Amino acid sequence: MLKYTIPLSLVSFALALIFALLIALAGLSPRPYLRLPSRFYVWIVRGTPILVQLFIIFYGLPNVGIVLPAFPTVVIALTVAEAAYCSEIMRSTIKSLPQGQWKAGYSLGMSPFQVLRRVILPQAARISIPPLGNQFIGLFKTSSLAALVTLPDLFGVAKQIAASTFEPMLLYIIAAGYYLLICSALTVGQHRLEKKFGNYSL
Amino acid sequence: MLNVTQLRKSFGRTEVLRGIDLRVAKGETTIVIGPSGSGKSTLLNCLNLLEIPDSGELELDGQRMKFGDGGKKRTRELIGYRQKTGMVFQSHQLFPHRTALENVIEGLIVVKRWNRSDARRRGEELLAKVGLREFADRYPAQLSGGQQQRVGIARALAMDPAVLLFDEPTSALDPELVGEVLRVMKELAREGMTLIVATHEMNFAREVADRVIFMEKGLIADEGTAAHIFGASRNERVRQFLSRFDAAAELPSVPVRVQVQATL
Numbered sequence: 425m426l427k428y429t430i431p432l433s434l435v436s437f438a439l440a441l442i443f444a445l446l447i448a449l450a451g452l453s454p455r456p457y458l459r460l461p462s463r464f465y466v467w468i469v470r471g472t473p474i475l476v477q478l479f480i481i482f483y484g485l486p487n488v489g490i491v492l493p494a495f496p497t498v499v500i501a502l503t504v505a506e507a508a509y510c511s512e513i514m515r516s517t518i519k520s521l522p523q524g525q526w527k528a529g530y531s532l533g534m535s536p537f538q539v540l541r542r543v544i545l546p547q548a549a550r551i552s553i554p555p556l557g558n559q560f561i562g563l564f565k566t567s568s569l570a571a572l573v574t575l576p577d578l579f580g581v582a583k584q585i586a587a588s589t590f591e592p593m594l595l596y597i598i599a600a601g602y603y604l605l606i607c608s609a610l611t612v613g614q615h616r617l618e619k620k621f622g623n624y625s626l
Numbered sequence: 627m628l629n630v631t632q633l634r635k636s637f638g639r640t641e642v643l644r645g646i647d648l649r650v651a652k653g654e655t656t657i658v659i660g661p662s663g664s665g666k667s668t669l670l671n672c673l674n675l676l677e678i679p680d681s682g683e684l685e686l687d688g689q690r691m692k693f694g695d696g697g698k699k700r701t702r703e704l705i706g707y708r709q710k711t712g713m714v715f716q717s718h719q720l721f722p723h724r725t726a727l728e729n730v731i732e733g734l735i736v737v738k739r740w741n742r743s744d745a746r747r748r749g750e751e752l753l754a755k756v757g758l759r760e761f762a763d764r765y766p767a768q769l770s771g772g773q774q775q776r777v778g779i780a781r782a783l784a785m786d787p788a789v790l791l792f793d794e795p796t797s798a799l800d801p802e803l804v805g806e807v808l809r810v811m812k813e814l815a816r817e818g819m820t821l822i823v824a825t826h827e828m829n830f831a832r833e834v835a836d837r838v839i840f841m842e843k844g845l846i847a848d849e850g851t852a853a854h855i856f857g858a859s860r861n862e863r864v865r866q867f868l869s870r871f872d873a874a875a876e877l878p879s880v881p882v883r884v885q886v887q888a889t890l
Contacts, residue, residue, distance in 0.1 A: 532781070542736055
């Protein structure tokens with residue numbers, strides 16, 4: 425039950441963060457051949473329901489000969505969607521930093537990449553902890569869609585047992601309790617992170 | 627050592643620099659004055675290539691850069707040039723996530739690839755020079771405006787630049803914090819550092835300037851020694867501009883306030 429829900433969320437989020445950073449940087453680039461594909465990706469993914477995306481991958485792709493098992497299907501769907509949302513968070517936090525920080529880095533003779541790595545990203549990372557934490561909590565709950573493509577995750581197991589015991593009320597409340605418990609732990613973790621990275625501003 | 631020839635820069639349709647010619651010798655202190663919007667800040671930003679000039683030529687310490695010939699400047703070339711200049715910003719622009727010492731040595735470690743212990747030693751020397759040895763481990767947010775600006779100076783000095791540019795370094799400071807920053811700058815001028823300073827601090831300009839440049843509408847309207855500009859400028863606009871500062875300095879602010887309170 426948690427055997428699927430937790431790895432599903434962790435793997436998808438980790439992958440999503442990596443792609444999100446690349447998409448965000450491309451979206452901020454002055455070069456149109458990087459920026460436009462990035463904006464296009466975000467537009468498509470953000471503008472369609474994740475459940476529909478999931479069904480396209482799981483039930484649609486077999487039509488064109490691509491059959492994926494349930495677990496990778498859910499990981500792909502969650503990663504694709506989450507990368508779009510997280511990239512918007514990263515793009516906006518990077519943009520929110522004063523232009524003067526770039527100038528300060530350049531004035532020391534740093535390359536654009538060095539300014540990004542040493543000056544911009546550490547500050548952007550700190551600012552984006554709360555919204556990204558929020559995003560992860562959202563992703564954790566969205567992972568319950570896995571049950572709809574036959575994966576026995578937390579919600580999927582609750583569904584099965586509810587169906588065989590005719591106790592849906594009880595089972596779904598238990599499932600909700602599990603989700604709430606883990607989300608509470610994640611919230612605490614997010615606050616810890618905020619504290620840890622917030623030490624330089626008074 | 628620094629030669630500027632016919633430097634031009636526009637933002638959109640606004641011509642901000644309309645052909646600046648400037649020669650600065652090693653060890654000289656050049657003060658740039660002029661009304662807001664006259665192009666002082668843009669000039670300094672162009673000298674550091676934080677803004678790329680539209681046309682003209684820059685030559686610093688043997689490196690010559692020509693602009694407006696169609697070719698795009700390579701990043702490597704820009705970086706090489708920028709390393710020879712240091713910049714102190716009006717709003718310090720320290721890196722908020724790094725301590726005072728880390729700010730000072732950032733360039734040494736990332737750009738010059740010094741090892742950490744050498745960089746630390748050099749950073750501590752520089753912080754001592756600007757009177758902040760005890761503040762090495764403070765974050766910028768824990769420092770006063772004057773202290774932040776002095777860390778900014780130390781950070782720029784760390785790269786051992788051929789010329790140090792100051793973009794209104796005291797304009798954003800509370801009046802009582804201005805003195806400590808100017809003191810450090812005077813010390814640098816005395817030591818023979820080459821300085822170009824945009825400022826509204828006229829007394830400071832009188833005291834340290836080897837040369838004063840008066841800018842207006844993107845051009846150098848007048849230039850000369852401090853004695854020339856402040857005493858004998860025949861340029862009507864210069865006299866007008868400076869008279870506002872004299873008038874401000876002569877305002878009897880304290881007695882007036884006492885009087886007002888008494889009549890209440």
